[in-house]
Amino acid sequence: MKPGNLYDICKYVLLGLLCILITVFLFSSLRAIPMERAMERFFARMSDYNYVPDIKELKAEGKLSEALEMARFVIRHPDMPGQEQAKQLEEELERELTSLWGRAKRATKGFVVGGGNSIEELGGGIASDMLVYGDIRDLVKQGYYRVTGKETDPVIVALAGLGLLTEFVDAADWAPAVLKAFR
Numbered sequence: 001m002k003p004g005n006l007y008d009i010c011k012y013v014l015l016g017l018l019c020i021l022i023t024v025f026l027f028s029s030l031r032a033i034p035m036e037r038a039m040e041r042f043f044a045r046m047s048d049y050n051y052v053p054d055i056k057e058l059k060a061e062g063k064l065s066e067a068l069e070m071a072r073f074v075i076r077h078p079d080m081p082g083q084e085q086a087k088q089l090e091e092e093l094e095r096e097l098t099s100l101w102g103r104a105k106r107a108t109k110g111f112v113v114g115g116g117n118s119i120e121e122l123g124g125g126i127a128s129d130m131l132v133y134g135d136i137r138d139l140v141k142q143g144y145y146r147v148t149g150k151e152t153d154p155v156i157v158a159l160a161g162l163g164l165l166t167e168f169v170d171a172a173d174w175a176p177a178v179l180k181a182f183r
Contacts, residue, residue, distance in 0.1 A: 052082035055089050062106075062117045068093040114138060135163040 051074050058067035071093060074086040096102040103120050110116040110124025114137055128134030138160040145152045 048081065050081045052085045052089070055086065059089070059093065062109075062121075064093055064097050064118065068097065114141070129163060132164070132167055135160040135167070139164075 051070055055067045055070050055074075058064075058070065068090065071086045071090040074080050074082060075090060080086075106116065106118050106120035107124040107127075110118075110121030111128045111134075112124075113121075114125045114128060114134060116122055116125060125134065128137065138156055142152045142157050142160070
């Protein structure tokens with residue numbers, strides 16, 4: 001085979017690959033047009049969605065920060081329905097998040113139940129884990145889950161056991177407590 005023929009073959013192969021690449025690009029561009037229109041229709045319908053029930057559900061679950069952010073989102077978009085209710089909920093959530101009583105209540109809940117959805121609940125959970133109470137609570141809770149057939153968390157069990165072992169050494173007791181809180 002002559003070097004000139006090899007050059008021509010490579011040239012035609014590269015030209016063919018370039019044509020295939022252009023075809024794929026054009027095909028994907030044509031396919032993207034209906035997808036863009038579907039996304040536009042989806043976002044147009046979203047402006048009609050009433051987020052107030054979702055905000056109330058988040059509030060009932062104790063996810064106050066998320067509920068507040070969603071209420072503020074609705075307020076920032078005046079074309080969305082439920083503006084008045086969102087403003088009311090924003091005021092209630094803001095009051096509950098910043099009040100001393102609300103913070104104390106969430107910290108107490110975190111101390112008694114362990115973990116939580118807010119900084120205060122996590123702080124209460126860590127404080128209880130620094131005491132024998134938190135480790136025993138977590139072991140009892142995981143044991144209950146095991147007996148009732150629910151999924152147990154072996155990491156929590158191990159950290160609670162380690163927390164009981166390190167209970168008398170305050171310098172080492174904080175590590176399992178913090179790890180359990182962020183699990």
